[in-house]
Amino acid sequence: MKSVRFVLIVTFVLAAVIFAAAQEGHPLTGTWYGDFGMTPAQRNDLTVVMKWDGANISGVVNPGPGMVPIKSAQMDVKLGKPAQRGARGEAGTPATPSTFLVHFEVDAKNKAGGMDHFVFDGHIENPVAGNRQIIGTWTCGSTKGDFRLRRL
Amino acid sequence: MTTLPTAPMTVEKIPFQPWARAVYDQRQIDQFEPHTRCKASGVSRQFSTPYGTEFVDREKDLKRIYILDMGGPNSYRIIYMDRTEHPKNLVPTNYGDSIGHWEGDTLVVETVGLNEKFWLDTRGTPHTSKLKFTERFTRVNKDTLQYQATIDDPGAYTAPWTTTTFMLRWQPNEDPYEYICQENNHGPELMLGSQSEIDNTKFFVP
Numbered sequence: 001m002k003s004v005r006f007v008l009i010v011t012f013v014l015a016a017v018i019f020a021a022a023q024e025g026h027p028l029t030g031t032w033y034g035d036f037g038m039t040p041a042q043r044n045d046l047t048v049v050m051k052w053d054g055a056n057i058s059g060v061v062n063p064g065p066g067m068v069p070i071k072s073a074q075m076d077v078k079l080g081k082p083a084q085r086g087a088r089g090e091a092g093t094p095a096t097p098s099t100f101l102v103h104f105e106v107d108a109k110n111k112a113g114g115m116d117h118f119v120f121d122g123h124i125e126n127p128v129a130g131n132r133q134i135i136g137t138w139t140c141g142s143t144k145g146d147f148r149l150r151r152l
Numbered sequence: 153m154t155t156l157p158t159a160p161m162t163v164e165k166i167p168f169q170p171w172a173r174a175v176y177d178q179r180q181i182d183q184f185e186p187h188t189r190c191k192a193s194g195v196s197r198q199f200s201t202p203y204g205t206e207f208v209d210r211e212k213d214l215k216r217i218y219i220l221d222m223g224g225p226n227s228y229r230i231i232y233m234d235r236t237e238h239p240k241n242l243v244p245t246n247y248g249d250s251i252g253h254w255e256g257d258t259l260v261v262e263t264v265g266l267n268e269k270f271w272l273d274t275r276g277t278p279h280t281s282k283l284k285f286t287e288r289f290t291r292v293n294k295d296t297l298q299y300q301a302t303i304d305d306p307g308a309y310t311a312p313w314t315t316t317t318f319m320l321r322w323q324p325n326e327d328p329y330e331y332i333c334q335e336n337n338h339g340p341e342l343m344l345g346s347q348s349e350i351d352n353t354k355f356f357v358p
């Protein structure tokens with residue numbers, strides 16, 4: 001019985017998180033969680049909190065004691081085209097989705113005490129859905145890899 | 153009441169910021185509107201709520217006007233007629249804080265403190281929490297309210313803009329009835345659609 005209660009409580013908490021996080025404004029606003037790394041097996045947790053003030057995107061990476069501010073961030077959109085119906089209302093040209101490109105840079109202290117400059121470039125998948133993701137690549141000097149973030 | 157636009161407004165006239173236009177366009181493909189998941193309609197979307205909305209005028213005694221939704225989560229908006237300023241440090245909500253006053257025969261309502269959890273209309277017009285939403289209601293005859301809104305949202309638009317006028321029609325002999333949105337909700341199926349126009353490859357998130 002205890003295990004059933006535990007499952008129910010966990011389910012409720014997860015559902016509450018999803019409901020509380022619904023956000024229909026600027027696609028980047030909110031908390032994103034995922035990972036980045038050089039290979040599929042070598043991954044590091046990555047949490048990014050971003051906010052849109054009407055003109056600029058700001059935010060932090062890995063909020064908490066080791067938090068670092070985002071140095072610069074931007075989202076560029078390439079507008080798609082809406083679907084076109086035929087002359088009699090039948091299905092015509094399908095819609096071309098817009099592309100939401102994301103770029104952000106972070107300076108983080110490395111283990112030797114120096115600073116590393118990270119550059120992240122990606123795009124948003126499912127940009128108007130609650131479970132949107134940013135998928136892309138990162139570089140830090142000559143080191144590079146991929147990252148994936150899911151909107152919480 | 154039901155809503156009828158007097159004339160369609162072309163999207164090209166809306167001063168979208170680029171991201172807002174892209175979101176608007178994407179919502180024509182991915183119709184994940186929160187209202188269809190039983191979320192509160194939110195300001196102007198309230199008048200497109202299925203099965204109508206009802207105005208309850210308690211201005212004389214309570215100094216408030218209430219606007220009740222039918223086909224949603226049974227939510228409502230309060231328009232405070234005895235205040236001229238909004239409270240500070242509002243917690244953003246779907247209906248925000250509405251204050252109203254009369255300009256002749258027109259009820260003017262200003263709303264702030266709105267969250268980003270709803271669409272402004274069924275077309276998917278986006279907004280941010282910076283939105284100041286001003287509505288004008290004019291009773292042009294016994295059965296008709298003329299409705300117009302001004303969107304002042306520097307987070308999503310390059311300039312304030314005003315909608316076309318809509319007519320809110322009184323439906324005689326109809327009363328609100330109990331409506332449970334969560335029961336037999338076909339919204340998710342409607343959003344996933346026929347596979348011809350709506351992209352149903354996306355995950356559905358409640």
